[in-house]
Amino acid sequence: MQILNEILEKIKKYETIIIHGHQRPDGDCYGAQFGLKDVLKTSFPNKNVYVVGETSEYVSFIGTPDTIDDKLYEGALSIVVDTATESRISDKRYSLGSEVIKIDHHIPVDQYGDLIWVDTTFPSCAQMIAYFYKTFENELKMTEVGARAMYTGIVTDTGRFRYRGVSKLTHEIAGLLIEKGADVVEIDNKLSKESIGVFRFKAELLNNAIFDEGFVYGIIKAENVEKYNISMEDAAATVNLFGGIEGYNVWFVAVEYPNEIRLRIRSSGLEIDKLANLFEGGGHKMASGARLNSFDELDKFVSEMRAYIKRYQ
Numbered sequence: 001m002q003i004l005n006e007i008l009e010k011i012k013k014y015e016t017i018i019i020h021g022h023q024r025p026d027g028d029c030y031g032a033q034f035g036l037k038d039v040l041k042t043s044f045p046n047k048n049v050y051v052v053g054e055t056s057e058y059v060s061f062i063g064t065p066d067t068i069d070d071k072l073y074e075g076a077l078s079i080v081v082d083t084a085t086e087s088r089i090s091d092k093r094y095s096l097g098s099e100v101i102k103i104d105h106h107i108p109v110d111q112y113g114d115l116i117w118v119d120t121t122f123p124s125c126a127q128m129i130a131y132f133y134k135t136f137e138n139e140l141k142m143t144e145v146g147a148r149a150m151y152t153g154i155v156t157d158t159g160r161f162r163y164r165g166v167s168k169l170t171h172e173i174a175g176l177l178i179e180k181g182a183d184v185v186e187i188d189n190k191l192s193k194e195s196i197g198v199f200r201f202k203a204e205l206l207n208n209a210i211f212d213e214g215f216v217y218g219i220i221k222a223e224n225v226e227k228y229n230i231s232m233e234d235a236a237a238t239v240n241l242f243g244g245i246e247g248y249n250v251w252f253v254a255v256e257y258p259n260e261i262r263l264r265i266r267s268s269g270l271e272i273d274k275l276a277n278l279f280e281g282g283g284h285k286m287a288s289g290a291r292l293n294s295f296d297e298l299d300k301f302v303s304e305m306r307a308y309i310k311r312y313q
């Protein structure tokens with residue numbers, strides 16, 4: 001692919017490269033960021049390569065973001081991974097760089113950047129970074145640090161290789177990462193560990209699941225997150241628990257954040273990204289996010305959901 005050559009050429013031109021992701025980074029965001037950092041740092045030891053943005057406790061074993069000074073952006077290349085919406089880029093200083101590259105697998109919302117590589121056929125952004133590496137395998141290098149990061153990104157964004165988009169290529173790339181040192185069991189253990197608080201939180205949430213017309217959902221109040229002393233990431237990740245119930249092909253959780261309610265919507269058939277678009281969201285056809293100002297707007301969302309399901313199912 002021509003775009004990959006252009007990206008590599010651009011990278012070669014810059015001495016300093018700063019890698020951004022999205023707010024509230026997940027395993028794939030971290031996987032792509034730290035995977036790319038490892039590939040670039042290992043292949044071009046003289047370059048200064050940084051990862052910036054928010055931290056994620058859940059995947060902290062992948063790496064820790066760097067704290068850098070504004071002046072490092074002078075003459076630098078910014079690369080933003082896994083982020084469709086410009087306003088969701090974590091650390092707004094990406095625009096201080098001389099040029100910006102966007103690498104993403106979400107349905108595009110804002111096409112920011114001087115070079116754009118967006119491919120929604122990739123089930124994770126980490127797979128894109130690993131594919132980039134694979135394309136120039138003779139020229140690029142990686143260590144087990146990068147392999148672990150990208151493997152983690154792939155397994156988290158594909159729900160352990162279960163979602164649409166997982167392909168022969170996904171498995172080939174996972175195999176390559178294992179060959180490069182990703183430890184399957186170690187990564188799975190790290191991702192699977194949970195506290196008693198998370199366990200009990202899940203039990204209460206599932207017990208209070210609300211079944212509507214063809215969809216099921218859970219309401220996550222900040223006070224409950226506090227009561228069980230769990231992270232917001234753990235709370236939001238519970239959306240996956242609602243999948244697979246017979247007769248309920250769409251599900252979501254509504255998570256209370258300080259100034260907004262964030263919805264995580266999932267589907268096993270009906271495309272729900274258009275519905276998410278109506279509520280300041282989007283993402284993938286089967287996995288989208290959206291937002292409400294408060295729980296007062298939940299009824300409106302639920303009735304839109306009912307109508308949407310009736311219309312399209």
Ligand SMILES: [Mn+2]
Nearest residue numbers: 028082125157
């Ligand atoms: Mn992703």
